[in-house]
Amino acid sequence: xxxxxxxxxxxxxxxxxxxxxxxxxxxxxxxxxxxxxxxxxxxxxxxxxxxxxxxxxxxxxxxxxxxxxxxxxxxxxxxxxxxxxxxxxxxxxxxxxxxxxxxxxxxxxxxxxxxxxxxxxxxxxxxxxxxxxxxxxxxxxxxxxxxxxxxxxxxxxxxxxxxxxxxxxxxxxxxxxxxxxxxxxxxxxxxxxxxxxxxxxxxxxxxxxxxxxxxxxxxxxxxxxxxxxxxxxxxxxxxxxxxxxxxxxxxxxxxxxxxxxxxxxxxxxxxxxxx
Amino acid sequence: xxxxxxxxxxxxxxxxxxxxxxxxxxxxxxxxxxxxxxxxxxxxxxxxxxxxxxxxxxxxxxxxxxxxxxxxxxxxxxxxxxxxxxxxxxxxxxxxxxxxxxxxxxxxxxxxxxxxxxxxxxxxxxxxxxxxxxxxxxxxxxxxxxxxxxxxxxxxxxxxxxxxxxxxxxxxxxxxxxxxxxxxxxxxxxxxxxxxxxxxxxxxxxxxxxxxxxxxxxxxxxxxxxxxxxxxxxxxxxxxxxxxxxxxxxxxxxxxxxxxxxxxxxxxxxxxxxxxxxxxxxxxxxxxxxxxxxxxxxxxxxxxxxxxxxxxxxxxxxxxxxxxxxxxxxxxxxxxxxxxxxxxxxxxxxxxxxxx
Numbered sequence: 001x002x003x004x005x006x007x008x009x010x011x012x013x014x015x016x017x018x019x020x021x022x023x024x025x026x027x028x029x030x031x032x033x034x035x036x037x038x039x040x041x042x043x044x045x046x047x048x049x050x051x052x053x054x055x056x057x058x059x060x061x062x063x064x065x066x067x068x069x070x071x072x073x074x075x076x077x078x079x080x081x082x083x084x085x086x087x088x089x090x091x092x093x094x095x096x097x098x099x100x101x102x103x104x105x106x107x108x109x110x111x112x113x114x115x116x117x118x119x120x121x122x123x124x125x126x127x128x129x130x131x132x133x134x135x136x137x138x139x140x141x142x143x144x145x146x147x148x149x150x151x152x153x154x155x156x157x158x159x160x161x162x163x164x165x166x167x168x169x170x171x172x173x174x175x176x177x178x179x180x181x182x183x184x185x186x187x188x189x190x191x192x193x194x195x196x197x198x199x200x201x202x203x204x205x206x207x208x209x210x211x212x213x214x215x216x217x218x219x220x221x222x223x224x225x226x227x228x229x230x231x232x233x234x235x236x237x238x239x240x241x242x243x244x245x246x247x248x249x250x251x252x253x254x255x256x257x258x259x260x261x262x263x264x265x266x267x268x269x270x271x272x273x274x275x
Numbered sequence: 276x277x278x279x280x281x282x283x284x285x286x287x288x289x290x291x292x293x294x295x296x297x298x299x300x301x302x303x304x305x306x307x308x309x310x311x312x313x314x315x316x317x318x319x320x321x322x323x324x325x326x327x328x329x330x331x332x333x334x335x336x337x338x339x340x341x342x343x344x345x346x347x348x349x350x351x352x353x354x355x356x357x358x359x360x361x362x363x364x365x366x367x368x369x370x371x372x373x374x375x376x377x378x379x380x381x382x383x384x385x386x387x388x389x390x391x392x393x394x395x396x397x398x399x400x401x402x403x404x405x406x407x408x409x410x411x412x413x414x415x416x417x418x419x420x421x422x423x424x425x426x427x428x429x430x431x432x433x434x435x436x437x438x439x440x441x442x443x444x445x446x447x448x449x450x451x452x453x454x455x456x457x458x459x460x461x462x463x464x465x466x467x468x469x470x471x472x473x474x475x476x477x478x479x480x481x482x483x484x485x486x487x488x489x490x491x492x493x494x495x496x497x498x499x500x501x502x503x504x505x506x507x508x509x510x511x512x513x514x515x516x517x518x519x520x521x522x523x524x525x526x527x528x529x530x531x532x533x534x535x536x537x538x539x540x541x542x543x544x545x546x547x548x549x550x551x552x553x554x555x556x557x558x559x560x561x562x563x564x565x566x567x568x569x570x571x572x573x574x575x576x577x578x579x580x581x582x583x584x585x586x587x588x589x590x591x592x593x594x595x596x597x598x599x600x601x602x603x604x605x606x607x608x609x610x611x612x613x614x615x616x617x618x619x620x621x622x623x624x625x626x627x628x629x630x631x
Contacts, residue, residue, distance in 0.1 A: 062521075065525060066524075067521055067524050067525070087524070087527045087528065087529055088527035089527075090527065091525060091526050091527025092527070094525075095525065096521070096522070096524075096525030097522075097525075098519060098521035098522050098525060099521075100519050100521060100522075101518060101519055101521075101522050102518065102519050103517070103518055104517045104572040105572060106567065106571045106572045107571065107572055107573070108571075111571065111573060112518075115514075115515055115518060115522075115526060116526070118511060118515055118526045118527065118528070119526055119527040121511070123508070168525075171526070
């Protein structure tokens with residue numbers, strides 16, 4: 001259950017922050033969605049949260065991002081209680097791409113990415129050269145520079161999703177949380193997004209992504225968190241935790257778990273519903 | 276550009292990339308978004324000083340513009356009748372234009388207009404109630420108008436958040452029409468019951484700026500200024516809420532607080548404007564619509580041309596109101612409806628109401 005060792009911090013482009021859920025319980029009214037979860041996504045790694053529909057994985061992400069206040073336990077950012085951190089300060093350190101992200105018509109990619117600088121602005125601190133540099137860097141990092149002037153509604157799904165990720169990159173946070181960023185995308189665009197997320201993690205960020213697709217999680221995650229009914233049932237490197245037993249427990253599916261000869265990562269082959 | 280060129284990504288991100296060529300585009304659009312409205316404002320302002328429904332025509336008026344009062348009748352018309360009313364129309368237009376832009380951002384609905392959603396009706400009903408109860412419209416009017424506008428605004432924003440109403444721009448307008456109708460009939464009842472105040476009350480059913488002077492403006496200046504300041508404070512969070520509330524919260528904003536602040540700002544602006552000029556509809560629909568066409572959807576940018584185009588629309592409508600039925604005047608609220616209603620029909624008939 002211990003997270004893998006963190007990579008050498010010298011690699012980190014940003015000061016890496018440590019995000020930790022300490023026995024966090026999240027509830028929607030009386031219904032408990034996330035039950036006393038302990039989680040410390042490793043910095044510099046891509047952490048994927050998987051589980052069946054309604055298992056609480058999106059709620060967990062909302063809890064980690066301060067959107068959902070814990071009913072019990074605490075989320076700690078570098079040892080400080082996230083719930084007591086001022087909203088803007090938290091937003092300078094944790095970037096969030098919600099599932100319901102939607103942009104008004106007529107917005108360009110650059111317009112969208114500029115929103116990422118809002119946590120760094122204030123009443124007296126308006127748009128600055130640093131903000132522009134951060135936006136340019138985010139566009140470069142996401143391969144969106146050439147599309148910066150394009151209207152969002154004219155882009156492909158994958159490009160649009162990269163534009164949204166560029167917004168969170170421009171936020172220049174050490175932690176990046178994404179809720180199902182690939183749910184509406186085809187295979188090519190899914191890989192496009194995950195390649196990008198892996199790079200962002202490799203630059204020293206703590207990247208946590210809620211993902212529906214177990215195959216994608218196995219292929220790209222350094223660290224896998226499996227949830228069922230609000231509880232964490234497994235955590236660790238995909239090749240260690242992904243087993244036929246886990247698949248049966250999570251989804252009620254009989255599956256074979258093979259090894260990809262090229263990457264040595266697990267390949268899940270569904271064979272049928274579990275009896 | 277698909278996956279690839281990963282070599283020159285994040286880790287090499289420290290190297291400043293060449294100045295993004297696309298960045299000049301917003302600046303140029305913004306310049307147009309200021310220049311065009313300013314030119315229109317100068318034109319309509321001049322027209323408002325020169326054109327009247329009475330006997331003093333543009334040529335006689337023009338000779339009096341430098342001052343000197345060689346023609347006392349013309350000087351009086353230009354500087355004592357048309358001057359103040361032009362200024363009142365400009366202030367009212369600025370308030371309604373920016374309030375419309377803000378209300379549309381809060382409701383995330385391009386058809387959310389203070390007049391259509393019952394905010395203006397709330398304001399005028401507030402004033403009429405004060406009159407009917409024997410109060411003085413001059414001293415209590417602004418407060419009653421702001422309070423009425425606040426109630427109308429809360430009802431509108433509350434309705435916008437209801438499932439089934441908020442997701443459909445047109446249904447919200449229907450809900451607003453119902454509220455406006457209700458408040459309008461309340462005003463009519465008061466008008467019928469109390470003959471004594473009928474004349475005073477009639478003004479609050481259709482707005483206008485004729486005969487409004489700077490004193491009336493001074494009465495509502497605090498409300499308008501406070502509304503403007505609140506709107507400035509809330510512009511950034513409100514602009515981020517166009518990306519959805521979770522995204523806005525992720526950017527460090529507090530959506531609920533922003534929404535409440537914006538509602539109060541809209542109430543102050545619409546209440547203040549209505550206390551001076553009565554209910555004037557459609558300005559808050561037409562103006563942000565044109566402003567978005569000029570500068571794009573970001574509220575922080577939309578507010579600038581809205582502030583300038585609001586006066587253009589109200590002053591222009593006021594000039595038209597003097598010409599339609601000379602030597603009488605058409606009520607200003609009727610003229611803005613004549614301009615605005617077709618715009619509403621066009622927007623509503625568009626294949627898809629633009630998402631905000």
